[in-house]
Amino acid sequence: MNFASDNIVGASAQVLQALSQANAGAMPAYGGDEITKRVKARFNEVFEREVSVFFVTTGTAANALALSSAVPPYGLCVCHREAHVIDDECGAPEFFMHGAKLAGLPGVGAKLTAEGVSTYLKGLSRAVKQMPPKALSISQVTECGLVYHPDELKALGDVCREHGLSFHMDGARFANALVSLGCTPAEMTWKQGVDILSFGGTKNGCLMAEAIVVFKPELAEALDYRAKRAGQIVSKGRLISAQFEGYFADDHWYANARYANRLARLLSDGLSELPGVRLAWATQANEVFPIIPASMDKALKEAGILYHPWTELSLPAGETIGPDETLIRLVLSFASQEQDVRKLLEIARSAAPRQAAE
Numbered sequence: 228m229n230f231a232s233d234n235i236v237g238a239s240a241q242v243l244q245a246l247s248q249a250n251a252g253a254m255p256a257y258g259g260d261e262i263t264k265r266v267k268a269r270f271n272e273v274f275e276r277e278v279s280v281f282f283v284t285t286g287t288a289a290n291a292l293a294l295s296s297a298v299p300p301y302g303l304c305v306c307h308r309e310a311h312v313i314d315d316e317c318g319a320p321e322f323f324m325h326g327a328k329l330a331g332l333p334g335v336g337a338k339l340t341a342e343g344v345s346t347y348l349k350g351l352s353r354a355v356k357q358m359p360p361k362a363l364s365i366s367q368v369t370e371c372g373l374v375y376h377p378d379e380l381k382a383l384g385d386v387c388r389e390h391g392l393s394f395h396m397d398g399a400r401f402a403n404a405l406v407s408l409g410c411t412p413a414e415m416t417w418k419q420g421v422d423i424l425s426f427g428g429t430k431n432g433c434l435m436a437e438a439i440v441v442f443k444p445e446l447a448e449a450l451d452y453r454a455k456r457a458g459q460i461v462s463k464g465r466l467i468s469a470q471f472e473g474y475f476a477d478d479h480w481y482a483n484a485r486y487a488n489r490l491a492r493l494l495s496d497g498l499s500e501l502p503g504v505r506l507a508w509a510t511q512a513n514e515v516f517p518i519i520p521a522s523m524d525k526a527l528k529e530a531g532i533l534y535h536p537w538t539e540l541s542l543p544a545g546e547t548i549g550p551d552e553t554l555i556r557l558v559l560s561f562a563s564q565e566q567d568v569r570k571l572l573e574i575a576r577s578a579a580p581r582q583a584a585e
């Protein structure tokens with residue numbers, strides 16, 4: 228049983244079918260094909276306005292290229308200190324920004340607040356020796372499984388406007404956040420001031436398909452050149468866009484995300500009931516972050532269940548991990564099995580410490 232991430236599974240049958248259909252025959256290369264045109268038009272519908280879309284193969288490429296279009300080499304990009312862009316991309320954003328820097332701020336649950344960002348920005352010197360802030364990047368879902376509400380996004384968007392920053396959203400788990408909030412893609416992005424989005428497909432059913440969606444037209448101006456220089460203009464481009472065609476058809480992406488979030492809720496509720504277990508952060512999408520007794524951690528591992536330990540950096544104030552406890556991350560995907568969730572809960576239950584007698 229594997230709860231390590233939502234990219235440990237393959238692609239969904241529906242995406243593979245779309246891919247297989249797109250495979251037949253000859254079509255223009257480098258995105259000049261009809262499928263790519265159709266899918267770009269579909270993105271306009273999804274976001275209820277005209278957007279520029281660039282297809283890439285990884286989330287790292289989406290983030291690095293999106294940020295490179297928003298931040299000049301002398302600029303600063305503000306993000307959370309645990310953000311994927313700063314912690315898990317081997318410096319790709321800085322590499323593609325050609326010298327620009329990421330500034331990591333603290334925040335509970337890997338979330339930034341408008342107040343925190345505003346205070347940080349106001350504290351920066353305007354002197355030429357300091358890099359000027361040019362962008363804000365947030366992750367929706369955050370690295371601790373939390374979701375920004377549209378009001379929180381709006382407040383961050385307002386801070387960006389006030390300080391002249393572009394607003395980037397890393398939406399590797401965009402669909403999981405969307406169904407959790409029950410809002411529209413527009414309400415979760417440009418309507419709150421988001422300028423550029425890394426739209427994830429891979430974790431929620433695609434084989435390898437991510438898109439950079441641009442709402443602020445000037446950020447799209449050179450993105451195709453930047454993508455080409457990064458080796459991200461796929462010659463058989465229809466095989467990337469076809470994945471999105473399958474992904475969007477019949478609201479497949481919503482169904483996948485709802486399924487993953489439902490299983491996460493089942494797991495979260497089951498674990499929270501057990502003595503000795505508490506959640507580090509609320510379960511709001513498809514990831515669960517329980518703090519469990521070391522004996523339970525051992526039992527789960529001995530049963531062959533795979534998952535990652537997680538960092539304590541962004542715990543709520545007053546929360547600590549005891550010497551006999553471990554903070555772990557369990558991730559659910561469109562392909563997770565409910566019976567595996569129930570099995571995990573059974574093992575955790577039998578390894579839970581007995582409650583003290585009344």
Ligand SMILES: Cc1ncc(COP(=O)(O)O)c(C=O)c1O
Pocket residue numbers: 284285286287288311312366369370397399400429
């Ligand atoms: C928040 C976040 N952003 C981006 C990514 C995409 O990374 P990759 O380059 O592995 O596709 C991930 C994947 O783990 C992620 O969790």
